[in-house]
Amino acid sequence: MFKTFALMDSVEVTGLLSEMNGGYSRYIRTSTSNKEFETAFYNASMFLATVSGLKVVPSSRMLARFNRLWDIVKKFETCELPANFFDGAIWRNYFQRTLSPSDRDLIVRQQFRFTNLNSQVINSRLALPFFNPPQLNTRGFDFFITSDPRPVKLSTGTKLLVRYHDPIPLSQPDTMDNSDSVNMHFQAVERTRRIGWFVCNSKATEREILDIFPTLSGRTYTIPYALPEASTAKISGIKIADIIRARLSSACVDNEGHKAGIMKDVLERANPDKPFKYIMWLTSIEPKKNTIGVIRAWEEVRYRHGDGLKLILVGKPAWRYKEILKAIKPRYLDGELLHLEDLPFVEIQTLYQNAECFVFPSFAEGFGFPPMEALSLGTPSVVSDIPAHRWVMGDSVLYADPYSDVSIANQIERLVYGEERQQLKATLVKNGRDILERYSVRTVSNQWSDLLNELRQRGEGSTI
Incomplete structure (x- = not known):
């Protein structure tokens, strides 16, 4: 999806990098108050270390407990990655498995920011008897597009778009790894449905999510995935x-x-x-x-x-x-x-x-x-x-x-x-x-462009 936006002349895209693993990036600073380049560089290095699988933990159990409590109320920032320094790490950790090496120059030319708001923080809040949505500073951005339902309080003027893949955790619960997958999926959609627009990957997915959540009516769209370009010419040299x-x-x-x-x-x-x-x-x-x-x-x-x-x-x-x-x-x-x-x-x-x-x-x-x-x-x-x-x-x-x-x-x-x-x-x-x-990338890009233009003309934002 990021490649599709990177190829669109009508869109200025910034990639927001977050951690999807153990949640250790919650301990990484993303403060924007300190303007020293050395500190920003260090924070970015530590963030990418956690993304790669390295554990970054507080120095004491008491501090760890405090951090978990602080996660419930704190606001989250995004921090710009210093240009040209982390191209390799970004490519290896986020794009190498799904894109062709020929796409690398296009991808690393784009702007990137990182945040210590990760899925573990969101899931921890969803598990509470009361839900306090994490707040993320998105000032200056028209849209915040997520790869799954993420109930996040955004800055005024930023619209939340959810790239919705399927409701299988709810419709086929016996195929999931555990009951938490079912519960968290329901909670995430439930908390996001009033504040975001769901961009589904197929009409079948759109119909199914509307059957489960009828109140999403008017807030769903369908834009399919873009497939990588391929050729039927035989690929030589590999046996x-x-x-x-x-x-x-x-x-x-x-x-x-x-x-x-x-x-x-x-x-x-x-x-x-x-x-x-x-x-x-x-x-x-x-x-x-x-x-x-x-x-x-x-x-x-x-x-x-x-x-x-x-x-x-x-x-x-x-x-x-x-x-x-x-x-x-x-x-x-x-x-x-x-x-x-x-x-x-x-x-x-x-x-x-x-x-x-x-x-x-x-x-x-x-x-x-x-x-x-x-x-x-x-x-x-x-x-x-x-x-x-x-x-x-x-x-x-x-x-x-x-x-x-x-x-x-x-x-x-x-x-x-x-x-x-x-x-x-x-x-x-x-x-x-x-x-x-x-x-094709061209066809899908045009659909995204039409949708963004339509939503941009609407006055309502996505803040909770």
Whole structure:
């Protein structure tokens, strides 16, 4: 999203950096009263240290307790990052995993500020019997755009826009990691709904959040994600076998003492240097992604055809993954299912391009990035027949019932073994060209520009 705004001539964008991990940035000063460059530089260095995962803690328990109490009432500032000094740290910690190296110059040219207001502070306040919204100084800014619902009291004249991804914690609570995820999501939306505008990623998400919170009527919009530009030209120089050797995961290997030997045996059985066909799945390993359904559907296809079709799973364990890893393990050990982790995007692109098809039968999604990425690289997908996928992907994919392994297997079979598979693939890719244009940076930028202009003309602010 930041790249989209950075490319817009009509917008002067400033990136506000905050911590999403342990909440240690609450101990970092962002005072604007001290004008000494050395102090500002030190504060920025300490902030970026916490973002990278280093712990910054008070010198005593009493001071820590005081800081937690002070968090309940204090006001939060933003502090400008000294120009040109922290480009590398900003890129590595905030953008490297999701953007291409070619985007780096564009990103680091932008203005950045940082704040010690983090998600831990907000969640701590939401957990109190009374809610006192944290105050953030946003003087001089027309809009404050957050990546999730954050009930924050802003300076007069600044409007709060929430980039809303999905209400899955509320609509699919059994797929969450714990009940706190459900509670905090509800509280965050509840406390934000009267003060902000919700910019949803799909019409399906917008309809669902309005069903849950009817009082949001008139305060919701839909602007889809912008997809990275891609080409169907083959990416040369990267071998599938090399990717497999370098990125093979050990997540389902229980025996720590023999892990290296087991992984070596897996690679020998997989024999990735020998040409092979595979289907691909990519996302985090968690209940809503239906990984077990993918495995069972793939096994069904193998039973029908018996020609060694492999399955490549790309993703890290997120939460409630033990049963999923248990399902992965048998086929992983025999070298037919290849579980990979920590791939740079260029390697993911290579896997997309060489797959027979991409499979994405999630039980719920707000948008569904991976199938569109695969489509942009010329590989069609089998996806779950859910409202978000219908809105996002239209007639550029094959749909399956996520609760039926046979339904998923039948659609995979059409793309991998069907008599008219080449024509079917060509049709899906052709249908996808117009659909992909909806998610180009140019198209999405124009939608954001129209929305900001509309809201700028409104007189009401977003202060609580």
